[in-house]
Amino acid sequence: MHVTGTHFTPFADRTDAGRRLAARLGHLSGPDTVVVALPRGGVPVAAEVAAVLGAPLDICVIRKLGVPYQPELxxxxxxxxxxxxxxxxxxxxxxVTDDQLAEVERRERVELERRARRYRGDRPPTDVRGRVVVVVDDGIATGSTARAACRIVRERGAARVVLAVPVAPRDWIDRLDEVADELVCVSTPSPFFAIGEFYADFSQTEDEEVLRLLAEAHDSAAAAPAAASATTTAARATSGTAAGVDRELVLPAAGVRLAGRLTVPAGALGIVVFAHGSGSSRHSPRNRYVADRLNRAGLATLLFDLLTEAEEADRRNVFDVALLGSRLTAVARQLNTGSKPEAAPESAAAAVTETRGLPLGLFGASTGAAAALHTAAELGPAVRAVVSRGGRPDLAGAEELSRVSAPTLLVVGALDVTVLDLNRRAARRLRCERELAVVPRATHLFEEPGALDEVAELARDWFLRHLPEPGSATVDP
Incomplete structure (x- = not known):
C-alpha cells in the first residue's frame, strides 16, 4: 500500500498528471502488466503510464445500473x-424486481457495446487473466466508477489489481481498500471538492483524442518487437566487436543473487552503478530516465536491486546502510576488475567481461546515496565520481564521509527542506571535491516539470567531467 504526501503542485493537464503518476509506478514494469483506462478522462493519464511501464493500454468501458425510479442511485x-x-x-x-433489473441491464448493455465498438473498433479486449492490471482514471471523487472497474477486471481474471490515480480525497484508501491489492496516488490534498480544481486544464476529453491515444498505443506495441530487432541489428553493424549491450542479468553478492539491468553503449567511456532508494528498484522510472540520458552520453549503466524480494518486506533492511553498501561494493568490484565471481552464472560473467576496465561511477538515490558513499569510502580511488539525487548521505556516517575521495555531487530539490539541510551538513564532512546543486522549485522526487531533466543533466555533466580518461572522445549529449 502506498502512502502519499500532502504537498501538491497542480497538474498542468492530464498528460502532466500521467507522467507524475507514472513516476510512482516503476515497480510494476514487466511483461505481465496491463494498463486499463476509464474513458474518457482516464485515457490521456493512462497513456503516459503505459508508455513508461512499456505495457499495453486498454480501456474498461463501464455502465452504471441505476435504480429504475432513481437512476442516479x-x-x-x-x-x-x-x-x-x-x-x-x-x-x-x-x-427492484428481477424484471426491472433485467430491463435496465438490457438498455445499458446496448449503450456499453456501442461505446466499446466506438473506442476499440474490431480489436478484442486485452486478455488480463493472470496478469497485473493497473486501473487508471484522472482522479477519484466518490470512487464508485473506480470501484466497479476494479471489480470488473478482477472478474475478468486479473491476478493483481492496482488502482492508480493522480489525485483523490484523503479518505480514499478507507473507501477503496477492499477492491484493489494496491492503491497509488500522487497527492491527496485537502479540502477536496472536485477533481477539476487540481488541474490547470481539465477540459473534456473528446472521443477523437481517446481514439488517437488508443491507436498510438496499439501501433507502438505492435512495432516494439521490430524496433528492438532493428536497434540490435544497427548496433551490431556499427560497433564491430564493441557491440552495445542492453539486457537483464543476475549478479551474486554476499550469498544472494541480485537482478539487474546492464546497458553498455558501444565505446563506453565509463560505467555508472545505480543504488536505489527506499522502496524502489531497478525499475524506478526516475533512475531509468537518468540512466537513459547517461547512455546517450556514452556512459554504461547498471541498475540493480540491492535487496531480494523477501528482504524488501522488512523495512529495516531499507535503512541498513552497512548491508546495502556491502552489496553495492561486491557488485562494483566485479564490474570494475572484471574478475569472474565464484559460482557466478554465465550471464554475470559475460557482463563483468564487457565492463572490464571502464572507469567506475556511482549514482545513489535516497538511502541508496548512503550506500554509494559507503562503497566510495571502501573502494577509494577505484570510484572516480559519485552523484546523489535527493539522497541521505548523512546515513553513511561521519567517519565514512571523511574517507570518500571520489568527487561527489549532491543534488537536492529546493523545496525538500529537511533533506537539503541534511545534505549541507554531510557536505561539510566530505574531504573530497564536492558540490551541492539545488534544483529550484523541486520537491523530493523531482516531479515538477523540468526538474528531473535538470538532475539528469547535472549527473551527466559530472560523470563526463570525472570518469573518462583525458583525451577520450565523448558522445554529444
Whole structure:
C-alpha cells in the first residue's frame, strides 16, 4: 500500500498528471502488466503510464445500473464480456424486481457495446487473466466508477489489481481498500471538492483524442518487437566487436543473487552503478530516465536491486546502510576488475567481461546515496565520481564521509527542506571535491516539470567531467 504526501503542485493537464503518476509506478514494469483506462478522462493519464511501464493500454468501458425510479442511485455496474457487479443491498432496499433489473441491464448493455465498438473498433479486449492490471482514471471523487472497474477486471481474471490515480480525497484508501491489492496516488490534498480544481486544464476529453491515444498505443506495441530487432541489428553493424549491450542479468553478492539491468553503449567511456532508494528498484522510472540520458552520453549503466524480494518486506533492511553498501561494493568490484565471481552464472560473467576496465561511477538515490558513499569510502580511488539525487548521505556516517575521495555531487530539490539541510551538513564532512546543486522549485522526487531533466543533466555533466580518461572522445549529449 502506498502512502502519499500532502504537498501538491497542480497538474498542468492530464498528460502532466500521467507522467507524475507514472513516476510512482516503476515497480510494476514487466511483461505481465496491463494498463486499463476509464474513458474518457482516464485515457490521456493512462497513456503516459503505459508508455513508461512499456505495457499495453486498454480501456474498461463501464455502465452504471441505476435504480429504475432513481437512476442516479447505482445498484450495480456492467462491463464487457458479460461482466456484472451488483449491489444486493441497494437492490433489496429499493425493492427492484428481477424484471426491472433485467430491463435496465438490457438498455445499458446496448449503450456499453456501442461505446466499446466506438473506442476499440474490431480489436478484442486485452486478455488480463493472470496478469497485473493497473486501473487508471484522472482522479477519484466518490470512487464508485473506480470501484466497479476494479471489480470488473478482477472478474475478468486479473491476478493483481492496482488502482492508480493522480489525485483523490484523503479518505480514499478507507473507501477503496477492499477492491484493489494496491492503491497509488500522487497527492491527496485537502479540502477536496472536485477533481477539476487540481488541474490547470481539465477540459473534456473528446472521443477523437481517446481514439488517437488508443491507436498510438496499439501501433507502438505492435512495432516494439521490430524496433528492438532493428536497434540490435544497427548496433551490431556499427560497433564491430564493441557491440552495445542492453539486457537483464543476475549478479551474486554476499550469498544472494541480485537482478539487474546492464546497458553498455558501444565505446563506453565509463560505467555508472545505480543504488536505489527506499522502496524502489531497478525499475524506478526516475533512475531509468537518468540512466537513459547517461547512455546517450556514452556512459554504461547498471541498475540493480540491492535487496531480494523477501528482504524488501522488512523495512529495516531499507535503512541498513552497512548491508546495502556491502552489496553495492561486491557488485562494483566485479564490474570494475572484471574478475569472474565464484559460482557466478554465465550471464554475470559475460557482463563483468564487457565492463572490464571502464572507469567506475556511482549514482545513489535516497538511502541508496548512503550506500554509494559507503562503497566510495571502501573502494577509494577505484570510484572516480559519485552523484546523489535527493539522497541521505548523512546515513553513511561521519567517519565514512571523511574517507570518500571520489568527487561527489549532491543534488537536492529546493523545496525538500529537511533533506537539503541534511545534505549541507554531510557536505561539510566530505574531504573530497564536492558540490551541492539545488534544483529550484523541486520537491523530493523531482516531479515538477523540468526538474528531473535538470538532475539528469547535472549527473551527466559530472560523470563526463570525472570518469573518462583525458583525451577520450565523448558522445554529444
Amino acid at each position: 447505482g445498484m450495480g455496474a456492467i462491463g464487457e464480456g458479460g461482466v456484472r457487479v451488483l449491489n444486493e443491498q441497494v437492490i433489496r432496499l429499493a425493492s
